[in-house]
Amino acid sequence: xxxxxxxxxxxxxxRVTLKWLMGAMxxxxxxxxxxxxxxxxxxxxxxxKAKGYGTDPDFNNTVAPWPLTMTQAELVAASSLxxxxxxxxxxxxxxxxxxxxxxxxxxxxxPYPDQHKDRVLIINGLAWLDQESRARSGAIFASADTAAQKxxxxxxxxxxxVKPGLEKxxxxxxxxxxxxxxxxxxxxxxxxxxxxxxxxxxxxxxPGPTPEAAAHIKAVIEGMGLKYTAP
Amino acid sequence: xxxxxxxxxxxxxxxxxGAMAAWVLTRAGxxxxxxxxxxxxxxDESPMLNMAMDAPLRGVGTPDKRFGYYDATVDGGWDMPGExxxxxxxxxxxxxxxxxxxxxxNHWARNSFRMGPYDFKPRTRDGLGVDWPVTYDDxxxxxxxxxxxxxxxxxxxxxxxxxxxxxxxLQTPPKFRVWETFLKAxxxxxxxxxxxxxxAILTKQIDERSPCYWASACGRGxxxxxxxxxxxxxxxxxxxxxxxxxxxxxxxxxxxxxxxGKATGVRYIDKATGSHKEAKGRVVVVxxxxxxxxxxxxxxxxxxxxxxxxxSSGQVGRNLMDTVGSNISAYFPQLEGRPRYNEDGAMGLxxxxxxxxxxxxxxxxxxxxxxxxxxxxxxxxxxxxxVGSGLDGYGSSLRADVKRRYGSRIGxxxxxxxxxxxxxxxSIDTETKDKFGIPVLKFNFAxxxxxxxxxxxxxxxMKELIDKLGGTLVSEPDEPAKAISKGGEIIHxxxxxxxxxxxxxxxxxxFGKTWDVDNLYLTDxxxxxxxxxxxxxxxxxxxxxxxxxxIATRLRTGEL
Ligand SMILES: Cc1cc2nc3c(=O)[nH]c(=O)nc-3n(C[C@H](O)[C@H](O)[C@H](O)COP(=O)(O)OP(=O)(O)OC[C@H]3O[C@@H](n4cnc5c(N)ncnc54)[C@H](O)[C@@H]3O)c2cc1C
Ligand code: SF4
Numbered sequence: 001x002x003x004x005x006x007x008x009x010x011x012x013x014x015r016v017t018l019k020w021l022m023g024a025m026x027x028x029x030x031x032x033x034x035x036x037x038x039x040x041x042x043x044x045x046x047x048x049k050a051k052g053y054g055t056d057p058d059f060n061n062t063v064a065p066w067p068l069t070m071t072q073a074e075l076v077a078a079s080s081l082x083x084x085x086x087x088x089x090x091x092x093x094x095x096x097x098x099x100x101x102x103x104x105x106x107x108x109x110x111p112y113p114d115q116h117k118d119r120v121l122i123i124n125g126l127a128w129l130d131q132e133s134r135a136r137s138g139a140i141f142a143s144a145d146t147a148a149q150k151x152x153x154x155x156x157x158x159x160x161x162v163k164p165g166l167e168k169x170x171x172x173x174x175x176x177x178x179x180x181x182x183x184x185x186x187x188x189x190x191x192x193x194x195x196x197x198x199x200x201x202x203x204x205x206x207p208g209p210t211p212e213a214a215a216h217i218k219a220v221i222e223g224m225g226l227k228y229t230a231p
Numbered sequence: 232x233x234x235x236x237x238x239x240x241x242x243x244x245x246x247x248x249g250a251m252a253a254w255v256l257t258r259a260g261x262x263x264x265x266x267x268x269x270x271x272x273x274x275d276e277s278p279m280l281n282m283a284m285d286a287p288l289r290g291v292g293t294p295d296k297r298f299g300y301y302d303a304t305v306d307g308g309w310d311m312p313g314e315x316x317x318x319x320x321x322x323x324x325x326x327x328x329x330x331x332x333x334x335x336x337n338h339w340a341r342n343s344f345r346m347g348p349y350d351f352k353p354r355t356r357d358g359l360g361v362d363w364p365v366t367y368d369d370x371x372x373x374x375x376x377x378x379x380x381x382x383x384x385x386x387x388x389x390x391x392x393x394x395x396x397x398x399x400x401l402q403t404p405p406k407f408r409v410w411e412t413f414l415k416a417x418x419x420x421x422x423x424x425x426x427x428x429x430x431a432i433l434t435k436q437i438d439e440r441s442p443c444y445w446a447s448a449c450g451r452g453x454x455x456x457x458x459x460x461x462x463x464x465x466x467x468x469x470x471x472x473x474x475x476x477x478x479x480x481x482x483x484x485x486x487x488x489x490x491x492g493k494a495t496g497v498r499y500i501d502k503a504t505g506s507h508k509e510a511k512g513r514v515v516v517v518x519x520x521x522x523x524x525x526x527x528x529x530x531x532x533x534x535x536x537x538x539x540x541x542x543s544s545g546q547v548g549r550n551l552m553d554t555v556g557s558n559i560s561a562y563f564p565q566l567e568g569r570p571r572y573n574e575d576g577a578m579g580l581x582x583x584x585x586x587x588x589x590x591x592x593x594x595x596x597x598x599x600x601x602x603x604x605x606x607x608x609x610x611x612x613x614x615x616x617x618v619g620s621g622l623d624g625y626g627s628s629l630r631a632d633v634k635r636r637y638g639s640r641i642g643x644x645x646x647x648x649x650x651x652x653x654x655x656x657x658s659i660d661t662e663t664k665d666k667f668g669i670p671v672l673k674f675n676f677a678x679x680x681x682x683x684x685x686x687x688x689x690x691x692x693m694k695e696l697i698d699k700l701g702g703t704l705v706s707e708p709d710e711p712a713k714a715i716s717k718g719g720e721i722i723h724x725x726x727x728x729x730x731x732x733x734x735x736x737x738x739x740x741x742f743g744k745t746w747d748v749d750n751l752y753l754t755d756x757x758x759x760x761x762x763x764x765x766x767x768x769x770x771x772x773x774x775x776x777x778x779x780x781x782i783a784t785r786l787r788t789g790e791l
Contacts, residue, residue, distance in 0.1 A: 052295045053287055055312075056270075056305040059278040064287035085625040092630070103289070112293040157625050181619030181633060186283045193630075194614055194637050195571035199280060201444035205434070206576050208406030213570040217409045220565050224701065226416040231407040 039165030042124035048111045068102075069109040070123075073140075077126040078104050080142035082180045084149055092193045095184050103183040104176075118175050125172025132169075234478040234510060238264040239786055241496055241512035243483045243527070246334025247768045248518035248755030248775045250461035250469070251377075255779035256516075257474035261786050264510055265466075266481040266499055268519075269306055269330035272337065273462055274452030277303060282613060289616050303338035303452035303460075304329045313666030316522075317673045324674035325719040326522055332479055333462035334520065335722070336768070338450040340579055341431040341458050342606065343383050343769040345374045347392035349589070350763035353650075357592075357600045359681070360650045363760040364732040364741035367394065373773040375400050381459045381772065382437055384577075385429030392602075393585045402434045404581060405443075408574045410566060410609040410641055411582040417700040423692060424587050428580035428606075431459035431769065440464065448578050478510075484669045485531040486515055486540055486751060492533075494751045500667050514782055514791050518755040518775065521551075522657060525727035525757060526672050529659045539659075541745035546738050547728055551655045551674070552762035554723040555603060555647030555682045556716030559693045561702035562621075566609075566639035574610040574638070583607060584643075586764060588688070599685040603647030603764045605693065611638040621705060640705070643696075645689040648764040651726060652679050655718065676718030686711035723767050725759035743778035750791050754778050 050066035070078070082095035082104070095101070108119040126141075129152070133141040137148045144152075155163040156170040157177075184190045191197070208231050209217070221228040232238065239261035242253045253263045278301055283290040286300040293300075297308040307329040316326050329335045348367040353360050375397040384402040387395035404427035407415065415425035432449070433442045433456070440456030440463060449458040456463040469475040480502035487495050487509065496511035517524045525548045531540035539547055586602030614637065622632050660673035690708050697704065708714050731737025734746035743758050745751045754775035756767050763770075785791045 052293060053300070055295050055308070057296070057300065059276060059281070059301070062278075062281070062285055062287065062300075086630055087626060089627055089630060107288060110288060110293070112288075112295075114291075114293070115288070153625060157623075159623050177622070177625065177629075178619040179616070181622070181629075182289060182614070182616030185614035185618045185633065186289050186616070190614065194618075194634055196611055196613060196637075197571060197573050198575035198611070198613065199282060199446050200573060200575075201280070201446045203444065205403070206405035206443075206445050207573075209409050209412075210570065210572040213409050213572045216570050217412055220569075221413060221416040224416075224565065226420050226699075229412065229415055229419070231412050 040128065040168045042120060042128075042168060045116075045120050045123065047116050048109060048119070050109075050111045052111050064106050064110065066109055066111055068105045070105040073130070074123065074126050075101050075105060076142045077130055077140070078122075078176075080149075081126070081129065081176060084153065085177050085180050086184055092189060095180055098184060098187050098189055100180055100183045104179060107179055118179065121172040121175050125169060125176065128169055128172070232262060232264070232476045234264055234266075234476060234481070234508070237496075237511035238262045238476065239512060240264070240514045240516055240782065241266065241510045242516045242518065243497060244334060244518040244520065244523070244755065245332050245461060245466060245477070246329075246518065246520060246755070247336050247461065247771045249516070250333070250336070250465035251772045251775035252516045252518060252752075252754045252779040252782070253475060254465040254469040255776055256783055256786075257469040257472040259783035259787070260474065261783060262474050263469065263476070264512060265475060265477045266483050266497065266510060267332050267477065267479045268482045268502070269332060269334070269479060271477075271479045272305065272332040274303065274337065274454040274460065277452035277454045279447040279451060279454055283615055291616050298338070298450060301448070301451045303450060304331070304335075306330045314671075315663060315665065316671050317660045317663055319673060319675045322675045322677065323717045324676040325717050326672075326674070326724070327719070327722045328520070328523075332477070333460050333466065336460040337452045337462060339460075339768060340766075341449055342580060342583075342766045343378070343381075343385075343429050343431045344585075344604065344765035345378070345394060345396070345429075345773075346370070346763045346765050346770055347394050349392045350761065350765065353601070353761050359600055360761050361729070361731065361736070364730055364737075369741075370773060370777075371397075373777045374769070377769060377773040377776055381431050381464070381769070382433040382440065383429055383431050383769070384427075384434050386427040388424075388426045390424065390426070390585055390587075391589050401429070404428065405434060405445075405577050407582050408576060408610060409569060410638070411607070413563070413566060413700065414607060414641065414696070415582065417696050418584065421695055421699055422587065423584060423696055425582050425584055428583040430577065430580060432577050432579075433457045443577050445573070445577065446575050481508075482667055482669070483519065483527060484667070485527060486517070486748075488531075488533040488540070488748065492748060494748050513786065514750045514752065516752045516754055516779075516782070518753065521724045521727050521756040522672055524753055524755055525657055526659070528728065530670055541728070541738055541747040541751060543747050544734060544736055544738060546736060548658050549656045550651040550726040550729050551657055551676065551718075551724060552649045552651055552726040552759070553716075553719050554721040554762065554764065554766070555645060555649050555678070555685055556721040557645045557686045557689060557708070557711070557714040558642060559690060559697070559708050560640060560642040560705045561697045562636070562640050562705065563700055563702040564639070565701055567635050569638060571611060575612065576610075580606055597688060599688050600681055601648035601650060601685065601764070603645050603685055603689055605689070606644040606646055607641060608644070609638065609641040641702070643693045645686065646721065646764055646766065647682065647685045647689070649762050650679065650681050651761070652677065657727060674718070678715055678718070682715060683711040686715050690714070723756075723762065725756035725762050725767050728753050728757040729760045730758045731760060742781040743774065744781070752778055752782055
């Protein structure tokens with residue numbers, strides 16, 4: 001049974017959470033009874049049928065028109081995972097403070113084929129994360145202690161060290177990380193951290209590299225025994 | 232005037248070729264009716280300074296908007312609902328359409344490399360393909376006029392087969408950015424040139440169009456007029472003559488001939504009402520794009536002739552060519568952690584690699600008969616959804632990796648010449664009609680060994696350059712047969728109604744006038760006799776200007 005059929009919950013009250021956990025268990029059982037040699041596998045999900053923004057969208061109203069589909073429990077798991085992927089550091093907040101979980105919701109709810117592929121990975125992946133966490137430490141992923149969370153992620157987060165059988169969860173993690181990073185670094189906070197200073201209309205000639213940037217590349221080029229030509 | 236009244240000229244299409252023809256003709260005093268299948272459009276609609284974060288899905292491409300949410304293309308793309316095209320078994324072809332006023336000029340990358348002397352006489356050089364009916368010297372003044380009018384930045388480097396423009400024609404190119412200077416250092420060491428690119432972008436004000444303000448992707452459309460598109464230039468200029476009538480939502484499907492074999496106009500479907508209409512003119516100019524122009528001719532069946540119109544040579548739809556494309560990208564540790572500054576610049580090429588290996592082709596040391604150029608991309612851009620690609624793990628080390636890697640990756644894109652071959656053409660699919668009831672195009676497409684060898688040359692050369700600069704490939708490129716783009720994917724399709732000096736093996740003469748119908752002209756990429764590696768649009772416009780000049784003279788003398 002695809003997990004989507006058990007994710008028709010919206011509110012996070014106890015009853016609902018339980019219902020959701022049963023769904024997650026069902027997904028886990030599905031995985032467990034899969035072909036042992038193949039490891040964890042997930043079933044296809046039904047495609048979202050909502051309308052897209054169309055071939056001629058109105059740029060004065062850029063809100064995504066499709067309904068959001070993630071459950072509260074899924075959002076909790078997504079939020080916690082995103083914040084472990086990019087923990088807050090100095091001036092730079094955690095992803096959950098910059099709306100990343102909401103963006104992931106927009107992404108997996110979109111009625112387009114690429115996003116559908118990610119939806120199958122992410123919705124099943126988040127359920128797997130909770131299910132696995134409960135099996136190991138008795139708590140859903142978001143409530144597990146940091147050491148337990150990391151122990152779990154270490155089995156799926158590094159491409160050369162994926163635990164055999166967990167290839168699918170590793171694929172989920174990799175996509176989730178990629179979307180998290182994309183969402184994070186396209187915000188003003190992300191630009192500041194990474195050093196993007198564009199989108200500033202200016203007059204006159206394009207100024208080119210700052211003196212510091214030019215001196216730096218000159219030293220690099222000459223250090224390689226090559227010839228530097230000033231721009 | 233209204234679309235129902237007879238005009239001096241009926242022009243089909245408002246893209247590069249159609250708008251240039253309309254402007255030249257109206258300026259010469261002719262009344263012009265422009266029929267455009269798409270909707271009215273102005274880049275005032277462009278969300279110039281919106282960021283990715285303001286768009287659904289951070290602006291990534293979707294089936295609704297293949298090149299991203301903000302891309303200027305409306306009602307177009309690889310697939311258009313209700314307007315299919317088909318492919319012969321075993322063929323793959325991608326056909327990009329932009330059904331809107333201004334066509335694909337609203338979002339093209341503006342790379343504008345004029346063709347050179349070798350490019351107009353390819354058969355004379357290596358015995359392959361056909362020669363053009365014009366020489367480079369015939370075309371040079373038209374390139375100068377076009378580049379000056381359009382506004383093209385670049386430099387005159389005097390390189391073999393990359394001709395200089397006339398004095399005072401080019402605008403000053405923007406400075407190289409750090410990574411471009413870095414590439415130049417590597418190229419200099421192994422004799423691969425890295426020079427200023429040429430793009431149809433203003434760096435100085437001309438007329439009412441402002442110079443580039445160094446922000447905002449040109450593919451969104453440029454509302455300040457710096458990036459050339461017909462909707463901020465040729466079309467409004469033609470309107471100010473008072474001689475241009477535009478009908479949008481006008482889907483042309485055939486050319487009408489009278490009993491004497493002269494064209495009297497075209498038939499079109501008015502999309503708003505669904506009614507079939509006729510537009511009349513003394514001359515008919517078709518510039519609906521390479522594929523669509525062939526489709527209109529093939530669907531026009533004067534006196535029930537099954538081969539279509541202007542097709543006594545049998546060449547209509549034949550000789551379909553696209554640019555050869557493939558990619559390599561690499562990380563350069565030497566660029567990691569470099570000082571930040573604003574690298575948006577002209578949001579595209581400041582520098583490029585022109586083809587350099589002509590001598591070794593001539594001597595036989597290199598086995599690919601035709602060349603290519605390399606378009607390069609790097610920069611500290613808006614990080615976008617791809618910022619995490621190639622990264623591993625999680626936690627604070629991941630944060631550090633993102634910062635370290637930013638701006639250290641360079642992409643190399645091959646843009647090469649394809650030689651026409653008998654397996655690449657389009658014809659009418661008699662089984663399939665679009666939502667208007669018009670029979671659709673069916674594509675056949677195949678690369679030949681010539682193109683595959685060229686991909687190999689590109690891969691070898693770029694690996695050498697990357698190596699010289701201490702870079703590491705993001706991934707080893709596939710073998711050429713897998714690495715090469717699909718037909719049409721580079722969106723430089725040309726050649727379906729080629730010009731020539733002999734009516735037996737070409738569709739038009741050197742002025743785009745069809746051999747079979749004296750007052751029917753073609754002024755888009757369909758008339759190309761070869762597909763040099765240089766991006767086609769500046770040549771489309773130079774040819775269209777020359778052809779329209781010929782039409783204007785003939786209208787004036789009463790010949791038409
Ligand atoms: C993303 C992108 C980047 C590009 N970058 C470059 C580049 O850097 N350099 C370069 O040289 N080229 C580039 N090109 C290619 C360039 O856009 C085309 O070569 C050029 O626009 C072709 O001009 P055209 O007049 O033949 O056709 P178009 O510009 O496509 O115009 C044709 C017009 O005819 C209309 N039309 C079609 N059918 C009908 C019909 N039946 N009845 C009435 N009207 C009709 C269309 O709606 C359209 O408006 C790029 C293209 C794309 C999509
Ligand atoms: S980069 Fe310059 S030319 Fe391109 S859209 Fe922006 S302002 Fe216009």
